[in-house]
């Protein structure tokens with residue numbers, strides 16, 4: 001499908017936002033992901049969030065690693081800056097870009113393999129440094145792109161499509177983000193746009209390290225009985241892992257529910273995913289309480305979603321390092337390279 005280009009023409013009556021763009025202007029190329037993949041819903045939520053917030057696309061830098069999830073920046077914000085980095089290395093490239101130009105809005109998109117397996121160290125340091133960014137993990141519990149191996153977020157005891165049990169304890173990215181000092185921490189579900197769009201908008205507006213863990217079902221490799229991150233069970237394709245072209249497109253499961261409620265979302269295969277929205281009296285400004293709440297509910301088999309923690313007066317890496325207020329590419333050569341005498345003076349001060 002990559003050869004099919006989206007038509008450039010827009011209908012003249014399409015609604016525009018305050019900066020004069022239609023929703024179409026926030027789209028990217030046609031997705032090449034499996035029809036029904038949760039990741040596509042997250043792309044749609046990002047498009048919606050940016051359009052509604054009247055963000056100028058050229059003010060956004062979107063960065064990703066490697067994986068189906070990391071391919072998605074090609075499918076949204078086609079007029080923004082983009083950098084598809086190496087597997088697990090998105091956070092360090094984003095950190096460098098952010099330090100060079102604090103005026104852009106940084107959107108890091110990653111997968112559970114990208115961030116919790118190979119990139120765990122990078123994830124951790126971006127959180128503890130308070131890089132001003134929106135960091136989204138599209139969490140399906142598997143390495144979708146390489147055909148469904150368990151990722152580090154797969155729950156202990158969960159079963160792979162081929163029947164193997166995962167004997168390892170899961171990495172809890174929410175727990176880590178909270179423990180490491182992220183100042184905006186949320187979890188959502190790709191099938192719940194009503195919840196996800198405002199969570200992304202809140203993260204965009206946040207002035208520090210914002211992390212959103214989005215449970216995003218992989219319909220090709222993690223949609224079977226025994227999986228804790230499944231929605232859809234494609235019966236006719238369950239043995240043919242390399243024939244993903246033949247997956248039957250199904251409508252994604254969506255959930256709309258009131259705050260405070262626990263709801264069971266029935267999957268296409270009849271299994272249930274239990275979701276809990278936060279209580280209306282939940283205090284999202286108490287880091288330790290948030291950690292306890294998530295752990296306690298997780299032990300009961302529930303997936304807690306919503307805004308879990310926020311620090312409204314958060315500061316970021318630039319504040320900690322006292323860096324230049326202006327993007328480096330706006331400084332003249334003399335300021336950037338003050339010469340040997342200045343370097344000698346600096347070196348002497350460090351001896």
Ligand SMILES: Cc1ncc(C[n+]2csc(CCOP(=O)(O)OP(=O)(O)O)c2C)c(N)n1
Pocket residue numbers: 066067068069070087110111112113114115118138140142143144145146151
């Ligand atoms: C250094 C390196 N190691 C391994 C790979 C192979 N590889 C590509 S994507 C991927 C896992 C992707 O999983 P995840 O980040 O969860 O994304 P998903 O496809 O599930 O969205 C792996 C292991 C690679 N590309 N580079």
Ligand code: SF4
Pocket residue numbers: 032033034036037038039068069140144145217218219220221244
């Ligand atoms: S393999 Fe899984 S994660 Fe990758 S596009 Fe298909 S459904 Fe999505």
Ligand SMILES: [Mg+2]
Pocket residue numbers: 067111112113138139140141142143144151
């Ligand atoms: Mg994955």
